Amino acid sequence: MSAEAFERFRLRVLEDATLQDALRETPDTPAFVARAIQLGAAHDCHFSAEDIHEALRAARRDWRQRWI
Amino acid sequence: MDMTPDLEGWMPARIHLDGGQPRVDWCHLGGQRFTEPFFNETLERRLRHPFALLFRHQTSMDALVARHAAKPGLPVRGLVFHMSRCGSTLVAQLLAALPRHVVLSEAGPVDTVLRAHQYVPGVTDTQRIEWLRAVVGALGQQRHPEEHAVFLKLDAWHVLELPLLQRAFPGVPWMFLYRDPVEVMASHQNHRGAHMLPGLLNPAHLGLEPGQIAGMPLDEYGARVLAAICEAGLQGYRARTAQARLMDYRQLQPEGLRVLTELFALELTDEDTPRLRDVLERNAKNPVLPFEDDTEEKARRVSSHGRALAEQWGRPIHDALEAERLRGDVVP
Numbered sequence: 277m278s279a280e281a282f283e284r285f286r287l288r289v290l291e292d293a294t295l296q297d298a299l300r301e302t303p304d305t306p307a308f309v310a311r312a313i314q315l316g317a318a319h320d321c322h323f324s325a326e327d328i329h330e331a332l333r334a335a336r337r338d339w340r341q342r343w344i
Numbered sequence: 345m346d347m348t349p350d351l352e353g354w355m356p357a358r359i360h361l362d363g364g365q366p367r368v369d370w371c372h373l374g375g376q377r378f379t380e381p382f383f384n385e386t387l388e389r390r391l392r393h394p395f396a397l398l399f400r401h402q403t404s405m406d407a408l409v410a411r412h413a414a415k416p417g418l419p420v421r422g423l424v425f426h427m428s429r430c431g432s433t434l435v436a437q438l439l440a441a442l443p444r445h446v447v448l449s450e451a452g453p454v455d456t457v458l459r460a461h462q463y464v465p466g467v468t469d470t471q472r473i474e475w476l477r478a479v480v481g482a483l484g485q486q487r488h489p490e491e492h493a494v495f496l497k498l499d500a501w502h503v504l505e506l507p508l509l510q511r512a513f514p515g516v517p518w519m520f521l522y523r524d525p526v527e528v529m530a531s532h533q534n535h536r537g538a539h540m541l542p543g544l545l546n547p548a549h550l551g552l553e554p555g556q557i558a559g560m561p562l563d564e565y566g567a568r569v570l571a572a573i574c575e576a577g578l579q580g581y582r583a584r585t586a587q588a589r590l591m592d593y594r595q596l597q598p599e600g601l602r603v604l605t606e607l608f609a610l611e612l613t614d615e616d617t618p619r620l621r622d623v624l625e626r627n628a629k630n631p632v633l634p635f636e637d638d639t640e641e642k643a644r645r646v647s648s649h650g651r652a653l654a655e656q657w658g659r660p661i662h663d664a665l666e667a668e669r670l671r672g673d674v675v676p
Contacts, residue, residue, distance in 0.1 A: 289399055290349060300374065300395045308394045328394070335397045339358075 278323040282331055285312070285321035295319075305332075348407045356408060356482050357387055357400070359456040366456070366464060368408050370401040375487055379440050381433050381629050383451035409478045417481035418446060421493040422608040423509060423518035425580075427573045428500035428539065429531035430523035431596040434628035436497035438604060441619040444490045446483070449497040453479045458505055462546060473512045495608070501539045503573055504549045506580035515586050517607050520577035522665055523593035525570060525658025527639060530646035532566055539573075540566035567653035574661040578668060590669040597624065597637075 289295045295315060302308040309325050316323055349370075357371035373390055380386045390396045422439070426432035433449070440447040448454065457475040461467040484494035502509065503520060510518075532540050539545060542557045542565055550572045557565065581588055589607050591600065601620060605612060612620075627633040646654070 286398060290401060293350065296372070296395075296399065299399070300372065300393075302395070305394050328398075331398055332394055339391065339397065 278327045279330065281316065281321040282323040282327045285316040285319060285323065286331070288319060288321070348403060348410065349401045351401065351403075351407075351411055351482075353487075354401060355485075356453045356479055359405075359453050359479075361463065364464065366405050366460060368403050368405065368453075370403065371396050372399065373487070377440075377443070377488070378447055378449065380449075381437060381631070382449050387452075405475055405478075408482060409474055412478035412481040415481070415485065417484040418486055418492060418494045420480060420484070420496060420513045420516050422495045423513065423516055424495065424497040424521070425503040425506065425518060425577060426498075426500055426521040427503075427523065427528060427570055427577070428537050429528045430521045431593045431600070431628070432497060432500075432521045434596060434623070435519070435521065435600065435604065436495070437623045437626075437628045437631070438601065438620055439495045439497075439608075441623045442610070442616055443488065444492050446486075446491055446494045447497060448480065448483055448494065450499050451479075451483060451496075453483070454496065455499050455502070458502060458508075469508055469511075473508065476509075476512045499539070500537065500573055501545055501549075501569075503576045503580065504545070506576060507583075510580075510585055517587040517589075518584075519589045519591055519603070519607060520581060520665075521591050521593065521596075522574055522577065522662060524639075524643075525567075525574075525654040525662050526646055526651050527593075527642040528570055529563075529567065529650045529654035529658070530642040532570075533563070533646060533650050536562070536566065539569055545569065563647075563650050563653050564657075567650075567657040570654075571657040571661050574658065574665060578661065578665050581668060590665055592666060592669065594639075 289299065298315060299308060299311055302311050309328050312328055313323065313325065351370060353372055353374070354370040355373045356368045358369040359366050360369060361367070371387065371390065372395070373386075376386060376390055378386045380389065424432055424435050424439075426435075436447050436449040439445050440449070454476065457472060457479050460472055460475065461469075480494065480496065486492070498509070506518075510516075541562070542560075547554050547557055550568055552568070577590070581590055587607060589603055591603060595603070601624070604610060610616075623631075625635055627635055
């Protein structure tokens with residue numbers, strides 16, 4: 277269920293400017309993943325690095341498909 | 345019911361259809377300026393960071409319009425129309441070289457709202473104008489203290505909507521760039537632009553019935569598209585309601601900067617000169633390469649059939665544009 281936990285965390289971040297700042301300031305993907313796991317756990321959303329990478333792949337697919 | 349999020353710092357990156365209605369995808373651009381040759385390149389660069397890709401707001405068009413009412417953005421100071429492959433990217437790069445400008449170069453969301461009536465039934469011109477202003481206002485938010493003006497470098501086919509764009513941005517000066525039709529045809533034969541393929545443009549805009557396009561050779565279709573775009577530029581210029589300039593590609597290197605400065609009242613400073621010189625010395629679409637005039641190479645490369653079509657459809661309107669330009673630019 278950690279994919280579901282990441283989605284809960286993602287929705288929470290979209291409503292929280294402080295969490296957004298903390299994640300935006302990461303310099304690269306490994307740092308982002310580490311920060312996201314840490315912040316997620318602090319908000320009772322437990323997910324793995326692979327869950328984030330899968331979400332990234334899905335977001336990329338979604339972005340490419342949504343052309344008008 | 346749309347729960348509108350806090351959109352401070354977010355940009356409408358894309359507009360897509362959801363259940364037949366347009367929805368806005370918002371991306372956080374941070375402090376990244378639009379300095380790449382095209383809007384989409386800036387966006388793609390930003391989307392390499394996982395935050396930008398994973399965390400995007402989605403809202404209705406109404407939320408975008410409401411945002412515009414609350415935060416209208418920087419004023420639009422110039423519009424750049426063109427027939428494609430004629431130096432318009434250089435113009436955009438010159439404007440973007442000055443840090444006080446926000447330059448939206450062929451921005452996808454601008455194109456989407458301009459074509460909204462083609463895929464959402466019942467969308468009126470008034471609605472398109474409202475959406476257009478809202479998109480440009482959201483993209484043209486001041487994100488650096490020195491920024492004070494927005495310029496739109498449009499897609500080639502947007503000159504077909506020039507009357508609507510003038511209504512959306514009344515009094516804003518504009519230019520239309522064009523080039524010898526054989527050279528433009530040569531460029532498209534090498535790598536065809538989206539507007540040179542049937543499907544993107546409404547056939548009525550080209551003076552064609554839908555049935556006429558089926559079976560029409562691609563080069564003929566493309567030559568007719570280029571002619572229609574140039575015709576719209578010429579007719580728009582003759583009916584202009586703001587300051588406007590016609591500019592041939594050959595004028596760009598010697599005179600482009602002066603024309604831009606005059607038309608858009610740029611007020612250049614000493615610091616601007618090296619920035620602009622740097623742009624002029626590079627390939628506009630691939631700034632890591634130096635500029636090379638490819639006029640002769642293009643004229644040599646075009647097929648004889650392409651040349652004949654460019655002469656048939658493009659030469660008369662190119663000549664008419666040149667004649668109009670040489671008559672001089674008169675402020676209306």
